[in-house]
Amino acid sequence: MTHPGLRRQYVKLCDLRDFADTAVRERIDDIVPGLEPSQRAHRKNWEYALLALFLEDAGLLGEDTTILSVGAGHETVLFWLANRVAKVVATDIYGEGIFGGLEADRSMLTDPASFSPYPYRESHLEVRHMDAKQLEFDDGSFDAVFSLSSIEHFGSWADIRRSAAEIGRVLRPGGAAFVVTECFVSRSLLGPRAIQEAASKVAWPIKIFTPQTLESEILEPSGLELAQPLDTKPPDTGGNVIELHGGGRITSTTGADFPHIGVRVQRFGLRTRTWTSVALAMTKPSVSDA
Numbered sequence: 001m002t003h004p005g006l007r008r009q010y011v012k013l014c015d016l017r018d019f020a021d022t023a024v025r026e027r028i029d030d031i032v033p034g035l036e037p038s039q040r041a042h043r044k045n046w047e048y049a050l051l052a053l054f055l056e057d058a059g060l061l062g063e064d065t066t067i068l069s070v071g072a073g074h075e076t077v078l079f080w081l082a083n084r085v086a087k088v089v090a091t092d093i094y095g096e097g098i099f100g101g102l103e104a105d106r107s108m109l110t111d112p113a114s115f116s117p118y119p120y121r122e123s124h125l126e127v128r129h130m131d132a133k134q135l136e137f138d139d140g141s142f143d144a145v146f147s148l149s150s151i152e153h154f155g156s157w158a159d160i161r162r163s164a165a166e167i168g169r170v171l172r173p174g175g176a177a178f179v180v181t182e183c184f185v186s187r188s189l190l191g192p193r194a195i196q197e198a199a200s201k202v203a204w205p206i207k208i209f210t211p212q213t214l215e216s217e218i219l220e221p222s223g224l225e226l227a228q229p230l231d232t233k234p235p236d237t238g239g240n241v242i243e244l245h246g247g248g249r250i251t252s253t254t255g256a257d258f259p260h261i262g263v264r265v266q267r268f269g270l271r272t273r274t275w276t277s278v279a280l281a282m283t284k285p286s287v288s289d290a
């Protein structure tokens, strides 16, 4: 059932057309100040803007709200939220794994302010080292839980299902979750798992989802409900595809950095299908709904 009060489609693939939405553009400029207009069209900015707008629509951007981020890194939206809600808790395996010197830099634990582009209410942001597969919080601890571009890095399908269950567990009944991950933009004659395994064989160490695996590996284990049906309409990527070659080398089919919406791996003479970010806006049924 569609959640009442939602002013736009949130359960969808990143699409260049979304950046024409004035509210999306305003949130991007607010959360990530200083961008040139052409630089807005990046799926990371889209994730931040849709998260902020979904929380606003769900009535969860107030001074009484507690929010958890899972696989948070040092994402800019943490600082923006700390200026608006009672408490933001950022969790990640800081200092470990392939992101240890990157998004999950250990210094986020001791000096988060060094990652913020603007002043923020430091007492409203807590940063903790924590594995997404075992969140150290009681059931129903948070009004909202989000995870941006991280769940695909959490390991095996079993690890992903476990972290999805943890997200659902620590969310309070009636609360809202927002998970963004990677999803192929077009269908294939191969089965969904076969597509995934083929992509992995091209040596890219993350999971890319399909509508089917979003359902079986995230939604079902989380115990949450989609706030809206998933819109699988093929997105407009602006005619540009970002190509990942490994070893940090990145090119694009047009030679331009933007739009940064469609992505694929081009490696070892092989090319994966194109994927982009997909947002899953979810709710946890309140006790009276159950």
Ligand SMILES: C[S@@+](CC[C@H](N)C(=O)[O-])C[C@H]1O[C@@H](n2cnc3c(N)ncnc32)[C@H](O)[C@@H]1O
Binding pocket: 070, 071, 072, 073, 074, 075, 091, 092, 093, 094, 096, 097, 099, 100, 103, 104, 130, 131, 132, 133, 147, 148, 149, 150, 151, 153, 154, 155
């Ligand atoms: C691509 S980064 C995204 C970071 C951030 N959410 C953002 O949007 O900038 C993926 C993050 O997932 C984190 N991660 C990987 N495995 C994890 C795990 N088991 N538990 C918690 N975080 C994990 C990484 O450390 C990294 O910070």
